[in-house]
Amino acid sequence: MKRTVPLLIGSVAGFVLIAAYFVPLAEGWGEQVSIWFDVLASIAFILGGGNLLQVHVRKVRERKAGWAYSAITVLAFAVTLWVGLAKVGVHPHPQFPDSSGWTGQYDEVGTPFWWIYEHAFVPLTATIFALLAFYVASAAFRAFRARNAEAALLLGTAFIILLGRTFAGVYLTSWLPASLSGLRIESLCVEIMRVFATAGNRAIMIGVALGTAAVSLKILLGVDRSHLGSGEE
Amino acid sequence: MYRHLRDLDRRWVFLLMLLAVAVPILLQSRFPETPSALSRAVFEQIESLAPGDRVLLAFDYDPASAGELQPMATSFVYHCAKKGLRLYFLALWPVGSQMIERTIQEVIDKDFPELVYGRDYVDLGYKSGGEGVIKVILTDIRQLFSTDARGTPVDRIPMMADVRSIRQMKLIVSISAGTPGTKEWVQYAVTPYPDELRIVAGCTGVQAPLMYPYIPDQLPGLLGAIKGAAEYEELVMRTYGGATLSGTYTEARRRMGPQLVAHVLMILLIIAGNAIYFAERRKGVR
Numbered sequence: 335m336k337r338t339v340p341l342l343i344g345s346v347a348g349f350v351l352i353a354a355y356f357v358p359l360a361e362g363w364g365e366q367v368s369i370w371f372d373v374l375a376s377i378a379f380i381l382g383g384g385n386l387l388q389v390h391v392r393k394v395r396e397r398k399a400g401w402a403y404s405a406i407t408v409l410a411f412a413v414t415l416w417v418g419l420a421k422v423g424v425h426p427h428p429q430f431p432d433s434s435g436w437t438g439q440y441d442e443v444g445t446p447f448w449w450i451y452e453h454a455f456v457p458l459t460a461t462i463f464a465l466l467a468f469y470v471a472s473a474a475f476r477a478f479r480a481r482n483a484e485a486a487l488l489l490g491t492a493f494i495i496l497l498g499r500t501f502a503g504v505y506l507t508s509w510l511p512a513s514l515s516g517l518r519i520e521s522l523c524v525e526i527m528r529v530f531a532t533a534g535n536r537a538i539m540i541g542v543a544l545g546t547a548a549v550s551l552k553i554l555l556g557v558d559r560s561h562l563g564s565g566e567e
Numbered sequence: 568m569y570r571h572l573r574d575l576d577r578r579w580v581f582l583l584m585l586l587a588v589a590v591p592i593l594l595q596s597r598f599p600e601t602p603s604a605l606s607r608a609v610f611e612q613i614e615s616l617a618p619g620d621r622v623l624l625a626f627d628y629d630p631a632s633a634g635e636l637q638p639m640a641t642s643f644v645y646h647c648a649k650k651g652l653r654l655y656f657l658a659l660w661p662v663g664s665q666m667i668e669r670t671i672q673e674v675i676d677k678d679f680p681e682l683v684y685g686r687d688y689v690d691l692g693y694k695s696g697g698e699g700v701i702k703v704i705l706t707d708i709r710q711l712f713s714t715d716a717r718g719t720p721v722d723r724i725p726m727m728a729d730v731r732s733i734r735q736m737k738l739i740v741s742i743s744a745g746t747p748g749t750k751e752w753v754q755y756a757v758t759p760y761p762d763e764l765r766i767v768a769g770c771t772g773v774q775a776p777l778m779y780p781y782i783p784d785q786l787p788g789l790l791g792a793i794k795g796a797a798e799y800e801e802l803v804m805r806t807y808g809g810a811t812l813s814g815t816y817t818e819a820r821r822r823m824g825p826q827l828v829a830h831v832l833m834i835l836l837i838i839a840g841n842a843i844y845f846a847e848r849r850k851g852v853r
Contacts, residue, residue: 355759361706368703369710372696379695427718439717441665451665456630463631467829471584472577475836479844489837496834499772499794500827501598524603527791532779539780 337562347371348554386411410454417446491526498523573843580836587832591824598823606798609767609788610646610806612738618651620737621730625752626656626663626670632744632771633666638819639769639796640666640742642803644674645816647740649807653726654688655736657712659700659747664693664716673815685724692716697747701755704733739766745774753781761785769795797823 347367354364390404398404416422423446424435440447480486497503503519510518516525552558602610616622624643628636647654656667667690675682682688691712694700703710708730714720721727733739739756741749749768757766765787770778772792782789790799796819804816814821 368699371699375696459631468581468584472580475840478837496830500830531776536780
């Protein structure tokens with residue numbers, strides 16, 4: 335029962351969405367199922383939060399390696415959640431100036447939630463992303479080797495793309511006459527993206543689409559039930 | 568020299584990268600930009616719209632990728648505002664809402680104070696569900712967006728009065744850093760309704776190659792990373808810019824300086840790494 339009901343719901347929803355794409359009469363049903371999906375996606379945030387707490391609280395309790403990071407994660411999660419849900423420091427909505435802060439927006443400029451976003455979330459995420467440049471540079475120096483013909487080809491392509499995405503590409507080959515403009519680095523860069531990258535991507539996309547269709551059918555028909563778990567407690 | 572390079576501490580590489588990025592910023596190095604065909608296509612798609620046309624701007628990114636995407640978001644909004652288009656902002660990423668708010672403050676509040684919220688632009692905010700949201704708002708936008716991001720019921724927003732679905736938009740502008748993003752807008756919004764909807768996009772450098780298969784039929788124009796942003800910024804500012812414009816509108820071109828030096832450094836590092844590799848191979852070192 336625990337596996338059959340979810341399987342039936344999944345199958346019906348899946349077939350309705352397929353039918354909605356091809357049969358105009360079924361469009362309304364498809365829309366309804368899409369709304370269910372959006373509601374479930376919202377609920378998934380609660381499940382995600384619960385899961386995050388479960389994993390990190392256990393790590394702190396058992397003093398596993400790196401437990402201090404988990405403690406910071408739990409603390410940051412709890413404080414942000416509380417500040418946002420309790421609307422701490424929120425001003426009343428301009429239409430209701432005499433009401434409490436509950437009528438205001440939790441993320442308006444000047445609120446504690448805005449402060450956490452602006453002064454913690456923004457710099458932290460931007461920093462993590464910016465670190466990539468340093469690690470990519472180090473990895474390029476240590477690992478990007480022309481060990482064989484394929485690697486040398488990849489290396490040459492990387493050079494063209496790296497130069498072609500800056501003014502250096504234009505500057506280095508601007509002396510080429512108009513009749514050879516196709517050999518200018520910026521033109522080569524465009525051609526590599528337009529022809530080779532596109533061809534490769536299309537091949538991958540078609541393969542993925544066929545695979546997705548096959549796996550989806552197996553799930554909808556109940557042949558593949560792995561997404562429902564093992565069934566054991 | 569060879570031995571020194573072989574045993575180079577990676578912190579020296581980090582330092583070089585820091586200098587490669589910092590020096591052009593401090594020297595305010597600028598380089599000319601020649602707009603590519605794809606950037607020109609994005610520009611032309613917006614140029615072809617008439618004042619009052621509806622444009623949906625999907626801000627599907629977060630502060631991590633704002634370095635690449637915020638300059639193009641700024642240029643998109645500036646261009647649309649200059650054209651007198653009606654702007655409908657929404658986000659499929661949780662913090663996309665904050666990116667919308669930031670862009671409105673930087674562009675509309677500062678340079679277009681005459682635009683009225685609810686009449687000329689509206690912020691519908693974030694909705695969870697990714698492609699599920701797209702599928703629903705293609706037929707009925709009110710099913711999911713009953714209020715705007717500020718909590719005002721959409722029925723009380725003048726520019727929403729005659730909008731039933733996003734199929735009434737003349738153009739979708741997708742600025743995205745991943746999933747859900749441009750790919751989902753192309754697959755679920757534009758592809759089923761090719762005669763009704765058009766889309767142009769700006770995305771991160773990592774994502775751009777994944778978008779090329781949709782060009783030009785499903786996606787006529789694409790801005791790839793900061794390079795695409797700089798080209799589009801050049802086109803917009805060449806056409807609509809003035810001498811009094813703030814640094815907000817030169818941000819993409821300003822960031823091309825650090826990108827150039829960083830890319831050249833990467834190439835030099837790769838060459839140095841390979842020189843060591845071949846020298847070791849000649850000596851028979853494994």
